[in-house]
Amino acid sequence: MTENTQQQNPAPTTELPTQYAPAEVEGALYERWVDRGYFTADANSEKEPYTIVIPPPNVTGALHLGHAFQVTLMDALTRRKRMQGYETLWLPGMDHAGIATQNKVEQQLAEEGKSRQDLGREAFTDRVWQWKDEYGGRILGQLRRLGAGLDWSRERFTMDEGLSKAVQTIFKNLYDDGLIYRAERIINWCPRCLTAISDIEVDYQDDDGELVSLKYGEGDETVVVATTRVETMLGDTAVAVHPDDERYAHLIGRRIKLPLTDRTIPVVADTHVDPEFGTGAVKVTPAHDPNDFAIGQRHGLESMTIMDERGVITVHGPFQGLDRFEARSAIVAALREQGRVVAEKRPYVHSVGHCSRCKTTVEPRLSLQWWVKVDTLAQAAGDAVRDGRVALHPKDMEKRYFDWVDNLNDWCISRQLWWGHRIPVWYGPNGEVVCVGPDDPIPGTEAEGWTQDEDVLDTWFSSGLWPFSTLGWPEKTPDLEKFYSTDVLVTGHDIIFFWVVRMMMFGLYAMEDQVPFKTVALTGLVRDEFGKKMSKSNPNAVDPLDWMDAYGSDAVRFTLATGANPGADVPIGEDWVKASRNFANKIWNATRFALMNGATVEGPLPAPEAMTATDRWILSRLNKTVAEVDAFYDDFQFAKLSDALYHFAWDEVFDWYVELSKTTFFEGGEQAKVSGRVLGEVLDVTLRLLHPIVPFVTETLWTTLTGGETLVIAEWPKDSGFRDAAAESEIETLQQVITEVRRFRADQGLQPGQRVPARLDLGGTALAPHEAAIRQLLRLQPEGDAFSATATLPVAGAQVALDLSGTIDVAAERKRLAKDLAAAEKEKAQATGKLGNEAFLAKAPDAVVDKIRGRLAKADEDIARIQQQLERLPQA
Numbered sequence: 102m103t104e105n106t107q108q109q110n111p112a113p114t115t116e117l118p119t120q121y122a123p124a125e126v127e128g129a130l131y132e133r134w135v136d137r138g139y140f141t142a143d144a145n146s147e148k149e150p151y152t153i154v155i156p157p158p159n160v161t162g163a164l165h166l167g168h169a170f171q172v173t174l175m176d177a178l179t180r181r182k183r184m185q186g187y188e189t190l191w192l193p194g195m196d197h198a199g200i201a202t203q204n205k206v207e208q209q210l211a212e213e214g215k216s217r218q219d220l221g222r223e224a225f226t227d228r229v230w231q232w233k234d235e236y237g238g239r240i241l242g243q244l245r246r247l248g249a250g251l252d253w254s255r256e257r258f259t260m261d262e263g264l265s266k267a268v269q270t271i272f273k274n275l276y277d278d279g280l281i282y283r284a285e286r287i288i289n290w291c292p293r294c295l296t297a298i299s300d301i302e303v304d305y306q307d308d309d310g311e312l313v314s315l316k317y318g319e320g321d322e323t324v325v326v327a328t329t330r331v332e333t334m335l336g337d338t339a340v341a342v343h344p345d346d347e348r349y350a351h352l353i354g355r356r357i358k359l360p361l362t363d364r365t366i367p368v369v370a371d372t373h374v375d376p377e378f379g380t381g382a383v384k385v386t387p388a389h390d391p392n393d394f395a396i397g398q399r400h401g402l403e404s405m406t407i408m409d410e411r412g413v414i415t416v417h418g419p420f421q422g423l424d425r426f427e428a429r430s431a432i433v434a435a436l437r438e439q440g441r442v443v444a445e446k447r448p449y450v451h452s453v454g455h456c457s458r459c460k461t462t463v464e465p466r467l468s469l470q471w472w473v474k475v476d477t478l479a480q481a482a483g484d485a486v487r488d489g490r491v492a493l494h495p496k497d498m499e500k501r502y503f504d505w506v507d508n509l510n511d512w513c514i515s516r517q518l519w520w521g522h523r524i525p526v527w528y529g530p531n532g533e534v535v536c537v538g539p540d541d542p543i544p545g546t547e548a549e550g551w552t553q554d555e556d557v558l559d560t561w562f563s564s565g566l567w568p569f570s571t572l573g574w575p576e577k578t579p580d581l582e583k584f585y586s587t588d589v590l591v592t593g594h595d596i597i598f599f600w601v602v603r604m605m606m607f608g609l610y611a612m613e614d615q616v617p618f619k620t621v622a623l624t625g626l627v628r629d630e631f632g633k634k635m636s637k638s639n640p641n642a643v644d645p646l647d648w649m650d651a652y653g654s655d656a657v658r659f660t661l662a663t664g665a666n667p668g669a670d671v672p673i674g675e676d677w678v679k680a681s682r683n684f685a686n687k688i689w690n691a692t693r694f695a696l697m698n699g700a701t702v703e704g705p706l707p708a709p710e711a712m713t714a715t716d717r718w719i720l721s722r723l724n725k726t727v728a729e730v731d732a733f734y735d736d737f738q739f740a741k742l743s744d745a746l747y748h749f750a751w752d753e754v755f756d757w758y759v760e761l762s763k764t765t766f767f768e769g770g771e772q773a774k775v776s777g778r779v780l781g782e783v784l785d786v787t788l789r790l791l792h793p794i795v796p797f798v799t800e801t802l803w804t805t806l807t808g809g810e811t812l813v814i815a816e817w818p819k820d821s822g823f824r825d826a827a828a829e830s831e832i833e834t835l836q837q838v839i840t841e842v843r844r845f846r847a848d849q850g851l852q853p854g855q856r857v858p859a860r861l862d863l864g865g866t867a868l869a870p871h872e873a874a875i876r877q878l879l880r881l882q883p884e885g886d887a888f889s890a891t892a893t894l895p896v897a898g899a900q901v902a903l904d905l906s907g908t909i910d911v912a913a914e915r916k917r918l919a920k921d922l923a924a925a926e927k928e929k930a931q932a933t934g935k936l937g938n939e940a941f942l943a944k945a946p947d948a949v950v951d952k953i954r955g956r957l958a959k960a961d962e963d964i965a966r967i968q969q970q971l972e973r974l975p976q977a
Contacts, residue, residue, distance in 0.1 A: 117696060117805055121689040123653025127797045131245055139183075139813040140250045142190035144579035151187035152587040153179055154568050155251065156600070157259060159198035160233055161205055164243035166627040166661070166673065167593070169645045173658045173794070174624065174665060174739055175591045176249050180793035181734060183250070184817035190584050191250060192571055194257035195238055199521040199560045200294055200302070200458050206232050206520075222519050229520045243646065248654050248796050250813070255580070257571045259563040260522065266539045267570035268522045268563050271611055273538035276526075280474045281514075281536075285404070287391040288513050290466035291456040292412035292425075296517040297470055299559055301599040304457045309448035313433055316441050317366075317384075318357030324349070324368065325443050326384040329451055331436070332428040334359070335416045336407035337366055339385040341396055344370035346381050360441045361418075361432065369400045388467035404467050410517075412464055425464070471515035471524060471556065475606065479509040482605035485616050491605070492620045494737050495667040498594060505598040512603075514559045521557030528552050565603035568617035575611075587618045594623040594668055622737045623668050627661070630674025648678050655795035656682040662794050663747070665739035684747060685798045688791070691755035692802045695784055698766045699777030702785050702807050707775045709825070713765065714870065716779040717828035719758045722749065723783055728820040730790055743794060750787050757836065758783065764873045781806065786818045831867045834897045835875070838868065841896045842879050842903075848970045849905065850914060853880070857908060860884045862900040892973050911974055918974075922967045929960035 134140065142150075153175050158168060175191060183189040206229050207217055217225040244251065257264060275281040288297040314327045317340060324340050337359055342349040349368065356365040366385075373396060374383055387397030387404040397404055407416045412425040419435070420428045436442050454463040483506045485491045486499060493499050515524060525537045530550025537543060545551035566574070568590075572581040586608075592601065601621055608617030628634055629643075648657050659681040664671035692700075709717055726749045733742035758780070765776045784806055792799040792812045803812045851857065859881035863869045875881065881903075890902035905911075932953050935941055942950060 117689070117693045117802070119693075121653075121686055121798060121801075123655065123685075123797060124650070126801055127246070127248070127654055130797055130800060131248060134250070134811070134813055135245075135253060137811075139811060140191070140252050141254050142188055142252050142584070144583040146188040146583075148186060148188035150584050150588075151179070151182040151189045152192070152584040153190075153589050153591065154192045154571055154587055155194065156590075156592050157194045157196040157257075157564060157567060158240045159201055160195045160237035160258070161198050161201045162240045164240050164247070164645055166643055166645050168240065168244075169247055169657060170627050170661045170665070170671060171591050171593070171624055172244055172247055172249050173661045174622070174737075175589075176247075176658075176796075177662065177739065177793035178589060178591070178734070180250055180796065180813070181817060183813065184789070184792070184815060186816070188583070190252055190255070190580075192255050192257065193241065193244070193249075193251040193253060194567075194571060195241065195259070196560060196564050197233075197258065197260045197521065199516055199518050199557060200296065200298065202229060202233070202237070203518050203520040204294065204458060205236075217519060225519050246646065246649060246654065247658065250796075255571070259560070259567075263573065264563060264566070264570045265522060267566050267574055268558065269525050269537075269539040270575045271566060271607065272525055272558070272562075273536055273541075274611070275473065276536040280478065281471060282474060283469065283471050285467055285469050286472065286511070286513065287389075287394045287465050288468050288470055289454065290410070290464045290468065291459065291461055292410065292464055293459045293461040294456060295410055297468060297513055297515065298456060298458075298463070299513070299561060299599065301561075301596065302457045303454040303463050304460075305452045305454050307450050308453040310451055310453065311433075312444075312446040312449040312451075313436075313442060314380075314444040315360065315384075315436060316443050317359060322352060322355060322357045324352065324357060324382045325380045326382050327379050327444075328384060329449065330389075330429070331432050332414065332420075332425050333386040333389045333407065334384060334432065335362070335414070335418075335420065336386045336388050336405040337384045338387060338397065338402045338405060339366050339400065340368050340382055341371045341374050341385050342368060342382050343372065343374045343376040346374075346376040349382060360436055360439060367400075367402075369396070369402075371396050371399065390465050394467065406467055408464070408466075410466075470513045471526075471554075471558075473512040473514055475509050475511055478606035478610055479506050479602070481609045481614070482506050482602055485605060485609060490616050491618065494620060494622050498597065498623050498668055501594075502597060502602075506602050506605075509602070512559075514562050515554075515556040516559055517555075518557050521560065522563055524554040524556050524558060526554045528554070561599060561603055564600060565607045566611070568604055568608055569612055585612065586616050588620065590618040590621045591624065592621070593626060595626065597621075597623060620737075624665065625668055625670035627671045627673055630672050630677070632670070632672055643673075643675075648675065652678050652682040653685060653797070655685050655798050659684060659743065659795050662739045663743040665743075666741075667737050684751065685795060687751055687755055688788075688795075688798055688802065691759060692784055692788075692806065694759065695780050696806065698763075698780075699773060700780040700784060700806070701777055702781040704778065706782055707778060709823075711775050712779060713762075713772065713776065714828045714831045714867070715758060715761045715765075715874075716776055717825040718832040719753065719783055720779065720823055721825040721829050722753055723786055724820045724823050727786065727790065727818045731820070746787075746791055746794070750791065754783055754787060757832070760878055761832075761835070761871070761874050764877055788812065789815060789818050827867075834866060834899075835868055835871050837897045838899055838901065839875060839878055842881075842894060842901055845892070845894055845903075845973065846879070848966075849908075849974070851905075851908060855908065856880045856882045858882055858884050858888050858904040860888065860890065860902040862902070866898045868899055894973075915971065915974060918967050918971050922964065922971070925960050925963040925967060929957060929964065932957035932960060 155175065156171065179189050179191040209232070210216060220228060272281065289300065289303050291298050310329050312327055312329055313331050314325055315334065317324045317326060326340060328334065340357065342353065352368040353370045354368065356367050359366050373392065374381065385393045385396050385402065387394045387402050388406045394404070408414050408425055414420045414423050414425065414428045420431055423431060433442065455461065456463055483503060486493060486502060493502055527535045527537060527544050528551065529535065529545060535544045568587050569581065569585055572578060572585050574581055590601065604617045626634065645657055656678050660673055660678045661671065664673060726745060729745050730742045733745065762776050762780065766773050785803070788799045788803040789812060800812045803809060809815060857880065861872055861875065863872060888904050889906060891905045892903045894901045935953050936957065
């Protein structure tokens with residue numbers, strides 16, 4: 102009763118091993134998918150395209166749970182679209198990871214007692230390529246292990262020949278359009294990596310520092326300023342106050358003495374200063390602080406660089422040659438000796454930026470760098486979301502996006518590295534500056550006095566081109582024409598500012614207002630089961646390969662999908678992976694049972710009137726599930742669709758339908774054949790629905806059940822519209838009866854397999870045809886001549902009379918229940934007493950009060966349950 106076009110093979114089988122062994126299935130199955138070209142997209146196809154480009158992992162990287170999480174979601178999306186008949190391209194690749202990769206090779210050289218300077222630039226770059234070929238790209242093999250259906254024939258690397266041409270082309274275009282320029286600005290500088298780094302490469306953490314208040318000037322020209330970086334006072338070129346601050350009105354425009362130097366500096370009025378913060382006066386060091394640099398620009402202040410690229414003081418005097426932190430202590434001591442220190446606070450906890458690669462404290466530094474002028478580019482990136490051409494999901498992420506893109510500063514794109522895309526600008530002997538495109542000749546030789554810029558481009562520059570450069574741009578390739586714009590970008594909300602915005606800017610610029618993607622599906626971060634961030638430095642870090650070895654790739658994928666609520670962080674623990682492994686085993690065992698009992702996909706489905714109510718119920722529920730899953734996919738609700746599939750498969754198919762149909766299968770005959778065909782249909786569709794999330798176990802079972810070639814290109818199920826409200830109502834009533842009697846049996850302490858005489862009165866309900874199933878599932882034997890009802894359960898219009906005489910010790914059971922009732926009443930009294938104590942309520946934290954209220958509610962539930970059990974017991 103669903104619309105399916107089976108990929109039929111004339112020889113389905115009923116043979117399955119008794120247990121599912123992922124390790125024996127996954128590797129060979131994945132290679133078969135790849136070898137048969139199922140993941141290879143055809144640019145000449147007439148099918149509607151569907152495109153995702155993978156966020157390129159670093160060439161230095163190894164698979165972690167964050168990768169596995171996003172890859173699982175992208176794989177699910179593309180597998181479903183492929184099954185729906187789209188020409189689906191999921192494009193793989195890697196990022197050259199400038200700083201990280203250069204650090205790896207420099208570490209190798211250090212072990213050999215060498216440095217990159219010993220090799221020289223060209224030889225060092227060759228060495229990095231050798232490292233990349235030997236060690237890089239390990240993560241791509243790990244993605245295969247996870248089952249990622251990537252088109253490996255189109256694998257790209259951000260420094261391959263085609264992407265290098267794209268980088269040089271867009272640099273030249275931006276330069277010619279006046280959108281790339283060179284200027285001195287404040288940047289994040291790593292004194293260890295010796296390069297500028299982007300904002301995303303700065304990790305902020307609370308450090309124990311110091312806050313020192315200093316007295317500048319003399320007599321009535323004294324000003325007190327506070328700083329956490331005392332060493333920067335050597336580069337102060339002003340003190341700033343608010344123009345309306347009457348305390349300093351007499352000083353504005355005057356010059357005051359800068360301690361430890363022979364310089365005087367002006368007092369300037371600037372609205373940036375908050376008169377309510379501290380003393381209302383701030384020291385201004387334009388070369389070493391971004392806010393101070395802005396003040397300096399407004400007031401024409403000198404910018405004095407006081408330390409070199411390694412953080413060593415360069416100002417002539419007693420502190421020259423000291424490391425910045427050594428200088429800090431020495432300068433405080435010297436100021437204290439002169440009586441210039443007004444106050445000192447230690448420890449002073451404040452946020453400090455650290456290089457994400459080497460953990461060195463980042464130094465704001467004035468430096469001559471290359472920049473992208475972003476105003477018009479950022480405006481276009483914001484407008485594309487405002488006018489609906491690009492949708493952010495979840496929608497509440499739009500505010501964060503606009504807050505960033507509408508206030509974006511010019512982007513520093515140069516890095517002082519040797520590994521990366523070298524800036525295509527040449528300098529001539531007479532001050533010439535020439536930007537060279539990929540097809541342009543070099544303007545001159547080194548012998549003629551021409552030199553190329555030493556810097557390379559920020560890694561984010563090349564990855565910002567990823568959606569279109571990977572498809573062949575700047576050439577007009579069939580891939581670019583067919584697969585651009587891409588459909589969905591799946592990425593973490595933590596890089597929405599640093600990567601998503603840059604792809605938007607470059608895509609709209611290079612592709613003439615064509616958006617790089619139509620939807621951005623933002624995910625959260627993977628955390629441990631207690632919600633804590635996973636880190637290599639913490640014992641909670643997990644290697645997903647270990648879990649795949651232990652439980653199979655499907656179990657890891659399903660666990661990640663079940664936690665994937667849009668934009669929300671994903672907690673995960675090993676017990677949850679075990680539960681997903683159990684789900685895979687449940688699918689396996691239920692399908693194996695079905696195959697041994699006549700489940701088949703051969704022939705058309707029988708007419709509804711030939712089916713049992715149970716058959717019609719499961720087909721009705723199946724179609725509702727198809728519709729529900731489709732809606733969840735379209736809304737990127739992976740957690741909800743996984744939950745819907747889990748409960749439909751486990752609860753409704755494998756538990757209720759299979760159990761309710763056992764009587765039919767055991768009796769045999771035509772009705773068993775009808776139910777066998779229904780069960781085959783239900784399994785066929787259920788396996789198709791589950792396949793994008795758990796591809797390995799479903800592929801193995803589906804090909805066995807149907808004899809089909811593969812699920813990868815099988816047709817995605819469609820809701821046929823079949824519904825049977827009467828059958829659904831009938832089976833829901835049946836479930837109520839079975840559930841209530843099972844609960845009663847458990848309450849009475851009966852063993853699950855213990856048989857009990859019973860009389861069923863099903864008159865006035867539609868349950869008469871189900872009496873055999875009810876008796877089988879509830880272990881109820883027919884009433885005998887000596888039957889005497891000791892308990893009668895009215896449920897959903899039916900009555901179930903049970904004879905428990907001889908099955909339980911009534912007196913002992915009453916004694917046990919009385920003891921439990923007394924304990925519950927004591928708990929209720931204690932909780933009621935605390936909640937009635939006004940003094941306690943006034944002092945207790947809300948969480949404690951809520952916990953006690955919960956205990957009271959639980960006690961009330963226990964009392965009601967135990968009293969009902971006592972009432973149902975036969976009289977002694």
